[in-house]
Amino acid sequence: MVxxxxxxxxxxxxxxxxxxxAYFGITDYAQHELGDIVYFEFPEIGDEVTAGETFGSVEAxxxxxxxxxxxxxxxxxxxEALEDNPELANxxxxxxxxxxKIKLSDKSELEKLLDAKSYAALIGx
Amino acid sequence: MAKIGFDFPRNPRKTxxxxxxxxxxxxxxxxxxxxxxxxxxxxxxxxxxxxxxxTSVFEEAKAIEKVAIFNIDHMAQIQFxxxxxxxxxxxxxxxxxxxxKIGQCKYTLLLTENSTVLDDxxxxxxxxxxxxxxxxxxxxxxxxxxxxxxxxxxxxSLKKDGEDVNVKDISDKLVKIDIQGPLSYKLxxxxxxxSVVKNRxxxxxNMRFFTFNEFxxxxxxxxxxxxxxxxxxxxxxxxxxxxxERQFKRIALGALELGGLVVGLGGRDENRISAGNFxxxxxxxxxxxxxxxxNAPLFKAAVDLNKENFIGKQALQKEIESNINxxxxxxxxxxxxxxxxxxxxxxxxxxxxxxINSPNVSLEKRRFIGSKRKNVLDENGTAAIGLxxxxxxxxxxxxxxxxxxxxxxxxxxxxxxxxxxxxEKNPKxxxxxGYISGDGVTPATAPKPLKHILNL
Numbered sequence: 001m002v003x004x005x006x007x008x009x010x011x012x013x014x015x016x017x018x019x020x021x022a023y024f025g026i027t028d029y030a031q032h033e034l035g036d037i038v039y040f041e042f043p044e045i046g047d048e049v050t051a052g053e054t055f056g057s058v059e060a061x062x063x064x065x066x067x068x069x070x071x072x073x074x075x076x077x078x079x080e081a082l083e084d085n086p087e088l089a090n091x092x093x094x095x096x097x098x099x100x101k102i103k104l105s106d107k108s109e110l111e112k113l114l115d116a117k118s119y120a121a122l123i124g125x
Numbered sequence: 126m127a128k129i130g131f132d133f134p135r136n137p138r139k140t141x142x143x144x145x146x147x148x149x150x151x152x153x154x155x156x157x158x159x160x161x162x163x164x165x166x167x168x169x170x171x172x173x174x175x176x177x178x179x180t181s182v183f184e185e186a187k188a189i190e191k192v193a194i195f196n197i198d199h200m201a202q203i204q205f206x207x208x209x210x211x212x213x214x215x216x217x218x219x220x221x222x223x224x225x226k227i228g229q230c231k232y233t234l235l236l237t238e239n240s241t242v243l244d245d246x247x248x249x250x251x252x253x254x255x256x257x258x259x260x261x262x263x264x265x266x267x268x269x270x271x272x273x274x275x276x277x278x279x280x281x282s283l284k285k286d287g288e289d290v291n292v293k294d295i296s297d298k299l300v301k302i303d304i305q306g307p308l309s310y311k312l313x314x315x316x317x318x319x320s321v322v323k324n325r326x327x328x329x330x331n332m333r334f335f336t337f338n339e340f341x342x343x344x345x346x347x348x349x350x351x352x353x354x355x356x357x358x359x360x361x362x363x364x365x366x367x368x369x370e371r372q373f374k375r376i377a378l379g380a381l382e383l384g385g386l387v388v389g390l391g392g393r394d395e396n397r398i399s400a401g402n403f404x405x406x407x408x409x410x411x412x413x414x415x416x417x418x419x420n421a422p423l424f425k426a427a428v429d430l431n432k433e434n435f436i437g438k439q440a441l442q443k444e445i446e447s448n449i450n451x452x453x454x455x456x457x458x459x460x461x462x463x464x465x466x467x468x469x470x471x472x473x474x475x476x477x478x479x480x481i482n483s484p485n486v487s488l489e490k491r492r493f494i495g496s497k498r499k500n501v502l503d504e505n506g507t508a509a510i511g512l513x514x515x516x517x518x519x520x521x522x523x524x525x526x527x528x529x530x531x532x533x534x535x536x537x538x539x540x541x542x543x544x545x546x547x548x549e550k551n552p553k554x555x556x557x558x559g560y561i562s563g564d565g566v567t568p569a570t571a572p573k574p575l576k577h578i579l580n581l
Binding site: 032036038039040059060061062063064083084086 | 165176177181182183391394460461463481482499500507578
């Protein structure tokens with residue numbers, strides 16, 4: 001499953017842009033590959049994240065994977081619901097399973113991301 | 126001489142149960158009301174194996190509390206027949222083959238001259254001059270370019286001129302299906318009758334741990350052994366390929382009726398690490414051409430050092446006499462620690478070789494980690510379990526040099542930290558917390574009398 005209104009990375013993160021803000025998450029493909037998610041490691045509110053660099057990790061039954069920031073910005077909010085229920089990222093990866101919200105520092109970085117069609121092609125859908 | 130090992134396959138091979146696994150996936154979709162999707166698969170030993178079915182790895186890892194069914198058709202069976210079979214196998218393998226009774230099986234190893242591990246295996250004695258070796262997946266391939274040498278070809282290369290031993294890969298005739306967990310007795314006897322699990326020498330009694338029977342069912346010939354790589358009560362069934370699909374269906378349906386599941390690679394990996402006080406090593410993870418087996422679980426079962434000779438004995442003896450501290454240890458951690466270094470009081474003592482999250486760690490054991498993670502502290506939470514090699518023994522030893530695993534009636538648990546490392550093996554980043562455990566994850570039930578499960 002790939003949603004039309006999102007942007008994507010080759011590392012299977014998604015970005016949803018709302019004005020100056022953006023939400024990050026991992027894709028349905030990523031959660032499916034990972035299996036049962038048990039734990040997220042988050043950045044702190046106020047941290048700067050940099051496009052292409054790791055800002056946290058997701059731990060599933062067999063592996064722990066770094067999560068890379070699709071674009072740069074300042075962390076405004078983390079999804080506390082994932083602290084109590086990390087499986088939300090399995091059940092609703094594009095909505096309830098969002099990971100962090102950032103204030104974009106360079107909107108031009110968005111142009112480098114994949115659109116839904118390119119991402120769907122990447123994962124063979 | 127013609128090689129026995131297969132050529133390297135162009136594509137991963139399919140087990141004889143590949144198609145019927147999809148029947149099971151459809152059945153699951155119907156039974157548990159989830160939408161059908163194709164089975165998640167991964168290459169294991171050049172076989173296309175199910176990681177998990179429509180049920181998750183956690184659900185499947187938990188099935189062992191009732192009954193867990195494994196498709197183990199990717200493992201190979203090599204038959205050794207002939208009047209010199211005993212002396213030949215005894216010269217190669219570290220187990221005492223000559224003293225094996227007909228109907229007995231033994232866990233043992235295939236070693237190099239340097240006593241490092243090529244494979245671990247089960248040997249079964251079917252008759253005075255007839256043995257089957259059950260070996261790991263992928264160890265049936267001989268491919269010079271890829272530097273692969275099938276176990277059978279390696280063993281045959283050690284044969285002396287004139288020795289009367291006939292070696293044959295019979296894997297294509299047998300399909301191995303494992304039935305593990307406390308309800309396995311009920312399932313096996315309801316499907317094949319009680320006689321198949323009786324002691325062949327004392328039919329009024331049940332068969333013992335590490336023995337097997339041969340039986341006929343609907344004109345087909347089966348082998349059933351009281352073994353399995355979970356350290357729980359259980360059986361390994363060798364089904365003739367012609368009836369394997371039909372029997373897999375009966376077994377899978379029976380397991381579902383009892384609240385069990387068919388379990389893929391993921392759940393099986395959990396089940397072997399959570400097995401008993403020490404876990405069970407896996408060839409390719411804990412064992413490889415660089416590791417010797419001393420001070421690993423099952424070493425005493427696998428190796429008879431009183432034997433006059435076997436391949437690797439000299440090197441092994443030398444290592445043991447030098448009083449090495451090296452050990453395989455089991456640990457419980459707040460998260461996955463694959464490939465990390467193990468640190469005791471800031472000092473590096475070893476490396477992780479296996480790590481997987483488990484739903485089978487008790488809350489008491491999870492609390493002991495000292496983690497703040499919610500998933501670790503939840504009533505129905507999880508923690509990671511794993512195995513690794515240490516070069517410094519973290520346990521105190523008694524006068525006889527044995528590790529002290531219990532003090533004042535309590536299991537010894539040693540808190541350690543797990544760090545990622547740079548190329549020079551310096552720790553970096555934040556540690557994952559955990560402890561090396563003297564009491565493992567779940568108790569071993571496999572060798573306990575069957576009377577405990579007869580009336581479940």
